[in-house]
Amino acid sequence: MRPFTYERATDPGAAATAVLDGAGTMFLAGGTNLVDLMKLGVVEPSTLVDITRLPYDRIEHRADGGVLIGAMVRNSDLSGDRGIRERFPALSQAVLAGASGQLRSMATTGGNLLQRTRCPYFQDVTKPCNKREPGTGCSAIGGDHRDLGVIGTSVACVATNPSDMAVAMAALDAVVHIRLAGGDERAVPLSRFYLLPGDTPDRETVLAPGDLITGIELPPPPDGAAMLYRKVRDRWSYAFAVVSVAAVVATEADGSLREIRLALGGVAPVPWRAREAEGMLTGHRPTRTLLLAAADAEFVVARPLPRNEFKIGLAGDLIAASVRDLTEPAGSTGNGFTREERG
Ligand SMILES: Cc1cc2nc3c(=O)[nH]c(=O)nc-3n(C[C@H](O)[C@H](O)[C@H](O)COP(=O)(O)OP(=O)(O)OC[C@H]3O[C@@H](n4cnc5c(N)ncnc54)[C@H](O)[C@@H]3O)c2cc1C
Known part of the structure; x- marks a missing residue:
């Protein structure tokens, strides 16, 4: 070193x-x-x-139900915060699904958003990698890409964003507060904070040198919303998402979806907000058939590689199971899922 x-x-x-x-x-x-x-x-x-002694280590709950999370708040403090657990359980679940207790006690909110990809070729300096060394090529496309991206990728890079927390924040419409190097403040929706790789995979966010994340703001969730974070991984701990989903749903009395927000992890270079699927589902009762059709529509633009195509079907199943669990009271057979659809 x-x-x-x-x-x-x-x-x-x-x-x-x-x-x-x-x-x-x-x-x-x-x-x-x-x-x-x-x-x-x-x-x-x-x-x-x-930067850990800078004064951005507080969680400020607001009267309107929103919250401002300081960039230096440790992951363990964030997941354990009572207001976060009660009003933003998907965020608490996502943070707890990552790393280990020891790591979460050190890791910060800002650092979590900016952690780098776990692509094995990015981490291996003996191998070509356009993200680490622009212009050298992507070793993953013809190599070990089972864990890498299927959507939003490019011919230059198929790496995924590894953060669980960022996926939950994407579904919660988070806004990243930045202190620009020159001293001005800027607020950027998380949906525009991360950049797709295109032909410059070394540029991952809108941040310029010296820009400092100071906090992340979550607006109040939709009225009556239920939410969860669910992660599929190869083993129970110390494992990054193969595929994950953060789902936020608010339903009408007739079981139709007044609002639905879905974000996916493990499938893309950025936390992937599934807006195509959301559009197909809003206003409808979420049957399994419709949920799977919505997931299919989301992945129409996917470009899977030979050994990671399975992620598309897995993401569909994860979306369907998550929305079912959020919309169907425990023990009931209601909300439009037939017994067969409940699987
Ligand atoms: C064994 C292991 C397992 C893990 N498993 C998971 C997992 O399952 N899921 C998951 O999501 N994560 C996982 N992680 C990753 C972990 O969550 C991150 O390492 C951690 O969140 C990074 O936060 P940090 O504060 O330590 O960042 P640092 O390592 O200190 O910084 C990361 C980057 O962000 C920059 N930076 C940090 N803060 C700011 C700021 N406020 N403004 C501007 N730039 C900043 C730094 O310069 C650096 O480039 C795992 C890590 C390990 C080691």
């Missing part, structure tokens, strides 16, 4: 200046991703500026 200098930032302006002025200077939050990547030689900063 390359030697580096450690500094602790006392105010956001000084932190931004340090990154802008120093070539190879990076922000350090919990370090649970950045330090691993340094050990692998994937990133080699000369200086780390520790």
Whole structure:
């Protein structure tokens, strides 16, 4: 590992200046991703500026039911916060589905959003990777891509975004608050925060050098909404999502969907908001047949690779099971699912 200098930032302006002025200077939050990547030689900063003492470590619940989560709030504090558990359970579930207790005690909200892909070729500096080293090629397309993306990918990159938390936040219409390097503030909807790879997979977000995430705002969920996060993984802990879904639904008295929001993890380079599926489902009773048709419509533009095509069917099943669980009171056979459809 390359030697580096450690500094602790006392105010956001000084932190931004340090990154802008120093070539190879990076922000350090919990370090649970950045330090691993340094050990692998994937990133080699000369200086780390520790931002964890900056004053963004609070969760502020608002009278309207929304919340502002400071970027330095630790994942364990976020998942355990009573207001989050009660009003945004999908977020609490998503955070708890990631990493381990020890890691969540270190990892921060901002760092979680900015963790890098787990594509094995991105992490292996001996292999070509357009994301790590633009122009060298994508080893995954003809290689081990079983865990990689099926939608929103490009011929340059098929890596997935690994964050569980970001998927829940996508379904919750999160807005990312950013302190620009020059000192101005900017609020960017999460749906526009991440960039699709296209032919520049090394650019993953709208952030420029020195820009600091200060917080994430969640607006109040829809009236009467139920929500969940569900993750399929290869083993129960320490495993990233093969496919995951965050679902937020609000129903009318007749069982039709007044509002539905679906976000998918493990399938795309960004937390994937399934807007095509949402459009097909809104206003209708969510039968399994309709849910699977909506998932199919979402994936019409997918470009799966030979060993990850299974993710499309898995995502459909996950959407159907999640919406069923949110709309069907326990023990009932109601809401339009026939016994056969309930599977
Ligand atoms: C064994 C293991 C298993 C894991 N399993 C999962 C899992 O199942 N699901 C999951 O979602 N995650 C998982 N993780 C990833 C973990 O959630 C992330 O490592 C963690 O959330 C990153 O947060 P951090 O504060 O440690 O970020 P850091 O590692 O400190 O930083 C990450 C990046 O963000 C930048 N940064 C950090 N904060 C800011 C900010 N406020 N503004 C601008 N830039 C910033 C840093 O410069 C760096 O580039 C796992 C990690 C490990 C090691």
